[in-house]
Amino acid sequence: MRIAIALLIGMIFGLGIAISGMANPAKVLNFFDFAGSWDLSLIFVMGGALVTTAIGYRLVFGARAEPVLEAAYYLPANRMIDQRLITGSAIFGIGWGISGFCPGGAIPALGLGYGSTVLFVGAMVAGIALTRFALNALSPPARA
Structure with a gap:
């Protein structure tokens, strides 16, 4: 049940990202192009996300002492x-x-067919793995 709900929520999020155009890297890069084809829509997408999140947190944490599918909130x-x-x-x-x-x-x-996306996601996963490896290598060993 938890996996099905997580999949549904992820699909809704992905659909919102695709509809808003934020899955298109050119649209996002245009936000940073002040002197050229500046596209202000990213501000509205981020603002909408912040408002929705703030309301959602207030409703969820105000209505329930514990989550529906877990024993506790993991904050x-x-x-x-x-x-x-x-x-x-x-x-x-x-x-x-x-x-x-x-x-x-x-x-x-990834589902929209942009060729650079696979490269980016691969580099992101490699960066996460490298960072975890480096942090584990640099952290002092645990004492028994």
């Missing part, structure tokens, strides 16, 4: 703005600005 425990958050955010933003894809737009775009 981030770390609320610190630290070097890892800033570095990751900067890398995300640079990658998004260069490629026109973010993970939320790239996954639905």
